[in-house]
Amino acid sequence: MNKEPVALAQVKAKTIQKEKRRLNAKYFTPWLFLLPSIVILGVFLIIPILEAFKWSFLDYKIIADSGEFVGIENFKEIFKDKDFWMSLLNTILFLLIVLPLNVFLPMILAVLVNQKIKGVATFRILYYLPVITPMVVAALIWKMLYSQNGIISALLVKIGIFDSPTNLLVQSSTALIGVAMITVWKGLGYYMIIYLAGLQSIPKDVYESASIDGASTFQKFKSITFPMLAPSVTLVSVMTIIAGMKVFEEIALTTGGGPSGATTTLVMYIYNKFMDLDVSIASAAGLILLILSIGASLLQMKMTSKNEDDLRA
Amino acid sequence: MKKNKKKLVVGTLAAVLSVSLMACGNGKESSSKTSGSADISGKVTLWTASLSGEPFDTYFNKLEKRFEKLHPDVDVVIEDIPQNEMEQKVLTSLTGSNVPDVVNLNPHYMSNIAAQGGLLDLTDMISDKTKKSFLEGPYESGVYEDKLYALPWYLTTTVSWYNSKKFQEANIEKIPTSPQEIYNTAKAITKATGKPSYYPVINDGNTIMEKMVSLSNGKPIVKEGKAVFAKNKDILNYFKLNQKMYKEGMIPQETAEGSLKTGQELYMTGNTAFLEGGVTFLGPIESGAPDIYKVSKAAQPLEEKNAPVNVAVMNFAVPAKTKNKEAAVALAEFVTNAENQLEFSKTAGTVLPATKESLKDDYFKNPGDSPKSLGMLQASNSLERAQVLIPPTENSAELRESTKNIFVKNLQGKLTPEQALKQLALEWNKAFNKSGEKVTF
Numbered sequence: 001m002n003k004e005p006v007a008l009a010q011v012k013a014k015t016i017q018k019e020k021r022r023l024n025a026k027y028f029t030p031w032l033f034l035l036p037s038i039v040i041l042g043v044f045l046i047i048p049i050l051e052a053f054k055w056s057f058l059d060y061k062i063i064a065d066s067g068e069f070v071g072i073e074n075f076k077e078i079f080k081d082k083d084f085w086m087s088l089l090n091t092i093l094f095l096l097i098v099l100p101l102n103v104f105l106p107m108i109l110a111v112l113v114n115q116k117i118k119g120v121a122t123f124r125i126l127y128y129l130p131v132i133t134p135m136v137v138a139a140l141i142w143k144m145l146y147s148q149n150g151i152i153s154a155l156l157v158k159i160g161i162f163d164s165p166t167n168l169l170v171q172s173s174t175a176l177i178g179v180a181m182i183t184v185w186k187g188l189g190y191y192m193i194i195y196l197a198g199l200q201s202i203p204k205d206v207y208e209s210a211s212i213d214g215a216s217t218f219q220k221f222k223s224i225t226f227p228m229l230a231p232s233v234t235l236v237s238v239m240t241i242i243a244g245m246k247v248f249e250e251i252a253l254t255t256g257g258g259p260s261g262a263t264t265t266l267v268m269y270i271y272n273k274f275m276d277l278d279v280s281i282a283s284a285a286g287l288i289l290l291i292l293s294i295g296a297s298l299l300q301m302k303m304t305s306k307n308e309d310d311l312r313a
Numbered sequence: 314m315k316k317n318k319k320k321l322v323v324g325t326l327a328a329v330l331s332v333s334l335m336a337c338g339n340g341k342e343s344s345s346k347t348s349g350s351a352d353i354s355g356k357v358t359l360w361t362a363s364l365s366g367e368p369f370d371t372y373f374n375k376l377e378k379r380f381e382k383l384h385p386d387v388d389v390v391i392e393d394i395p396q397n398e399m400e401q402k403v404l405t406s407l408t409g410s411n412v413p414d415v416v417n418l419n420p421h422y423m424s425n426i427a428a429q430g431g432l433l434d435l436t437d438m439i440s441d442k443t444k445k446s447f448l449e450g451p452y453e454s455g456v457y458e459d460k461l462y463a464l465p466w467y468l469t470t471t472v473s474w475y476n477s478k479k480f481q482e483a484n485i486e487k488i489p490t491s492p493q494e495i496y497n498t499a500k501a502i503t504k505a506t507g508k509p510s511y512y513p514v515i516n517d518g519n520t521i522m523e524k525m526v527s528l529s530n531g532k533p534i535v536k537e538g539k540a541v542f543a544k545n546k547d548i549l550n551y552f553k554l555n556q557k558m559y560k561e562g563m564i565p566q567e568t569a570e571g572s573l574k575t576g577q578e579l580y581m582t583g584n585t586a587f588l589e590g591g592v593t594f595l596g597p598i599e600s601g602a603p604d605i606y607k608v609s610k611a612a613q614p615l616e617e618k619n620a621p622v623n624v625a626v627m628n629f630a631v632p633a634k635t636k637n638k639e640a641a642v643a644l645a646e647f648v649t650n651a652e653n654q655l656e657f658s659k660t661a662g663t664v665l666p667a668t669k670e671s672l673k674d675d676y677f678k679n680p681g682d683s684p685k686s687l688g689m690l691q692a693s694n695s696l697e698r699a700q701v702l703i704p705p706t707e708n709s710a711e712l713r714e715s716t717k718n719i720f721v722k723n724l725q726g727k728l729t730p731e732q733a734l735k736q737l738a739l740e741w742n743k744a745f746n747k748s749g750e751k752v753t754f
Contacts (some may be wrong), residue, residue, distance in 0.1 A: 062315035063407045148509075148566045149584065157575075170569035172727065259569040259725065260718040275400060276710040277425050 045196070049290065056284035062277060084285065086270035088263055090176060094265060097180040097245040102240040103233060106188055110195030111225065124196075128189035135186070139253035142182050143169065172262035175255050179263050182250045191236050198232035199225065231304070238300035244292040252263055266292075353640040354386030359415040359648070360402075362627070365393035374661045378534050380647050387640050407431045412634045414641035415648070418463060420454040421519070421713075423630055424705030426490075427457040433631040437504040438642050446651060452592045454626040454701040463628035464649040465667035467657060469591035470624045470699045471523075471614045472691040478608040479506055486586075488612040492528075492551045495615055499563035502586045510563050512585040513555055515571025515648045518717030519703065523623040524551065526702040526754060538745035540738035552730035559724045569721045579607055589614055591625060592663040592688045599685065600734040611688035613695055624699035626667065662686070665693055672696070692734050708748040715740035 056074050060067030078084045113124045130138065145152050146169045153165040168178035202225065210220050248267040251257060257264035257272065264272070266289050273282035361373070378391045388692065394402050400422055406412045407426065418426070426432055439461060447465050455463035468730070469633045473488060480486070483505035489495040495511060500624045502510035514520045523536050525548050534542040542548050565584050568577050577594065579585040581602040592611075614622045629645045631638070647653065654666035655674055663685060666672055679694040680686040706712070716737060722732035745752075 061429045062404075063426060063429035065408075149582075167566045170566045172722075172725065255570065258571075258717070259721045260727070272714075275404070277404070277429060 001006065011302045023053060042274075052283040052286050055280050056287050060278055060280045060283070062279045070280075074280045075288075078284055079290070083264070084269060087264045090263060091245060091247075091265045092263075093176055094180055094183075094247060095241060095243070097177060098183055098244050099237065099240050100182045102187055103236055105184065106191035106236065107195050107229065107233075108190065109192045110199055111221065113192070114196060114199045124192075125301055127192055131189040133186070135249045136253060138182065138186060139250060142178075142185075143254055145169050146178055158296075169255055170259055172259050173294060175259060175262045176309050179247075179250055179254055182254065183247060184243075186250070191239075195229060195232050202228045234300070234303045238296065238303065241296045242293060245289065245296065252275055320621045332746050336535045342694050343370045352386065353384050353637075353643055355637045355640055356388045356390060356520075357414040357640045357643060357644050358392060359629075360399075360413040360415045360417055361391065361393050362417045363393065363396035368660050368740045369393075372657060376648065376653060380644060383647070384640070384643065387644075389644065393624045407632055407634065407711060412632045414635040414637055415465065415629050415645045416633055417627055418630050420463070420626055420628065420701065420705040421446075421709040422708060423455070423463050423628065424457045424709060426630075427460075427462045427705075428707040431633055433633045433635065433638065433642070433687050434641065435464070435631065435645075438638075439464070439646065443646060446668050446670060447649075448623055448667055448669060448672075448696075450700045451626045451628075454705060455628050455630070457705050463630035465626050465628045466649050467627050467654065467661070467664040468624050468667050468696070468699075469593060469627075469664055470623050470695045472592065472688055472695060473587060473615050474580070474594050474688070475587035475610055475612065476580070476583075476605060476608055477610045479510070479583075480740070482506060489615050490613075490617055491615075492547075492554045496554045496558060496563075498587070499558055500561070503561075503563045505585070507577070508586075509565035509584050510586040511558060512565060512576045512579055512588040513571075514573050514576050514590060514718055515568065515720060516573060518713035518715070518720070520623075521716050522712065523702045527614075527616050527620045527622060530617065530666055535741065535745075536753050538749075538751040540741040540745075543734045543738040545734075549734060551732055552720075552733055555720075556723055556726055556730060560726060564724070568724065571717065571721070587615075592665075592685070592692045595665065595685050595688060606684060609684045610682065611691045613691060619698065621698055621700045621702060622695050623694065623702045626701060627664075659672075663689060665689075665696060702754065704752055704754055706748065706750050706752055708744040708750060711743055711744040711747075715744070731736050 027054045032184045054065065057069060057071060058067035059070045059073075064161055066295055076079060081284070110126055113120050113127065146167055147153065148165050150167070153162075153167060156168075157165055168174040202256065202258050206224055206228075210224060215223070245268055247265055251265060252271075255263040257268045266285065270282045270285045270289065271281075273285065333457070354726065361369075364373075369539065373391045377391055380389050381387060399417070403413075403416060403418065403422070403426070413652040423432065435455075443464075444461070448468075451465035451468055455461055455465060471710050475488065479502050483498075483501040485498055485501055486641040487494075489498045513524075525542060525545075528547040528551055529542065529545055532545070534545065534548070555564065559566075559568065565579055567579060573590050574595065575598055576585060576588050576590065580588065582596055583605070595606060595609060598609065614620075616622060629649060631641045631645055635641045649667070651666070651668040651670035655671035655676075658664050658671065659676055660664045662680075665677070672693070677689070680693075703709075703712075717738045719728065719733050722728045723730055728736065
């Protein structure tokens with residue numbers, strides 16, 4: 001008489017235990033996979049951001065590891081500092097130079113290397129070479145090319161842009177353009193690959209239909225290629241904006257922020273303040289840069305979703 | 314149940330993060346423990362700046378063994394850090410717990426770190442006898458706010474370097490000793506060679522600041538934390554002539570970058586005929602451009618004979634967080650004593666010792682007849698009038714940065730020399746007001 005309820009209870013208990021284990025696995029497994037990322041991001045990103053946030057409201061002495069609370073004084077000082085405004089302006093100017101070039105030049109290259117002609121793979125490799133060239137090497141080469149007695153200087157005189165040999169990197173009016181060209185050269189191959197992937201996902205029959213309708217190459221590019229590449233354009237634009245905001249290496253290696261601060265961008269400004277042990281100002285400026293970067297990322301998300309909606313429509 | 318699981322997950326994460334943070338922490342507890350015993354023992358790490366390879370490896374190996382023989386319980390570890398990474402490495406180590414015990418620093422960075430309490434106050438740890446064994450100027454460069462933070466190790470004084478072949482081409486026989494003579498010489502050489510001829514080294518602005526002090530020849534350019542050079546005729550003339558030389562193509566455009574390294578590159582490629590620099594200047598030229606090296610000659614700095622010239626000091630400081638204070642101080646004293654400084658100067662062949670005793674050695678009167686040795690001779694001759702022209706200050710970085718920026722603007726004609734000096738005085742006053750330092754130099 002008692003056997004049946006006992007067996008039932010045992011089955012029930014087993015089922016509950018099994019369900020419990022399943023739920024546990026369901027709940028814990030994702031966390032287990034996420035744990036390495038959480039730890040790495042926490043230690044190397046979140047905690048430093050929180051520390052920087054704290055330091056930006058202190059008069060912090062990094063070596064003594066102490067500081068008094070000063071409220072928003074560091075931000076006030078930054079906003080009064082003409083070097084900060086100059087670095088912000090330089091960052092914006094840098095973006096304005098780099099953005100259109102980074103969007104269109106790699107696109108043209110991608111269209112060219114997307115042709116089915118002999119030896120095109122060699123060109124793809126050649127265009128990609130700057131991406132894998134270490135920045136130190138690239139900076140040395142470009143410094144030589146830009147020098148007063150270098151090829152670029154001679155070329156600019158020959159085509160009549162300058163009257164006498166001019167080193168673009170040491171003139172305050174041209175230094176930023178000089179550095180921007182290095183950035184564009186370095187990123188050309190990388191963005192070309194993004195466009196190439198975009199191009200190869202465009203269905204061939206669309207081009208065939210256009211050809212039957214008598215469309216010219218330019219018409220095909222204008223009406224098919226360019227609109228279909230819109231998501232890639234958005235991606236390249238946003239990546240350029242974010243990378244441009246953080247530009248540092250090429251500047252540090254070529255001009256060091258000079259001449260007279262003409263190439264000091266926001267990151268360079270933060271780095272200089274940090275190296276001068278002005279950690280609180282560096283942290284406050286870092287927070288401003290973070291806010292600007294988040295703004296750019298939100299813009300990216302908005303633009304990407306808009307593009308996706310447009311394509312779906 | 315669900316709440317408990319959440320707690321468990323959050324708890325695990327917190328624990329993992331805490332462990333990670335502890336590993337990255339600044340180790341305050343461990344660093345506060347210092348050797349209390351009188352006998353020195355344990356491990357001491359010494360950092361040198363860009364002195365790896367031969368002949369330095371052999372020198373440091375011997376030095377290490379000699380110190381370990383004197384103090385058998387001490388284990389010395391000497392590590393070399395590239396000069397351009399030194400400040401970053403020192404800063405990183407000082408914010409953590411893995412600090413070197415003795416570190417090679419320049420006086421400006423030393424003062425920055427000392428201002429934040431990062432260095433050990435050596436005032437009462439070093440005997441008066443040792444203190445008096447150093448040359449006064451270099452010794453003072455280790456003093457910040459009346460406290461001794463570093464011991465001078467070696468010196469480099471400024472000398473002038475010139476390409477004698479280019480001087481011959483332009484029929485120049487005398488080394489210029491004033492801005493006007495520099496202008497005349499540069500003009501003649503540029504006319505004869507068709508290339509830029511003079512490179513005023515700017516570095517991070519420090520050499521221009523030193524030049525300003527040399528030019529004012531005894532009159533302070535800063536009094537009690539106030540810039541007083543705006544109407545100094547000699548400095549104004551220097552700014553005017555540099556602008557003129559740049560405009561007329563005698564100064565290469567790359568001067569706007571201003572580092573000694575760029576100066577070396579231009580000198581090697583024949584785009585500069587004369588400049589001022591330390592004795593180490595010819596190092597890369599000897600291997601990179603042997604023909605130019607052979608015709609290179611050294612002379613006194615491009616100043617009047619009685620004008621003070623700068624002496625650059627490399628010193629040894631002991632971080633406050635050292636876990637082995639006594640051994641660290643003993644090692645710093647040992648490395649900087651007269652005997653070891655003399656041997657180091659002979660090993661390097663391009664630097665001068667900072668102790669009075671070692672300078673008496675015959676080596677500094679007859680170092681040899683190679684271009685490098687002649688530079689050494691000029692440097693030891695100029696040591697008589699050499700001083701640390703700019704004292705270490707907390708606002709040093711701001712002073713140097715504004716000097717470089719404004720000098721370059723003046724050079725490129727973006728400011729008139731008068732405007733440049735006025736603006737520079739304003740920037741310096743702003744920096745002194747901010748730091749509250751009342752220095753005179």
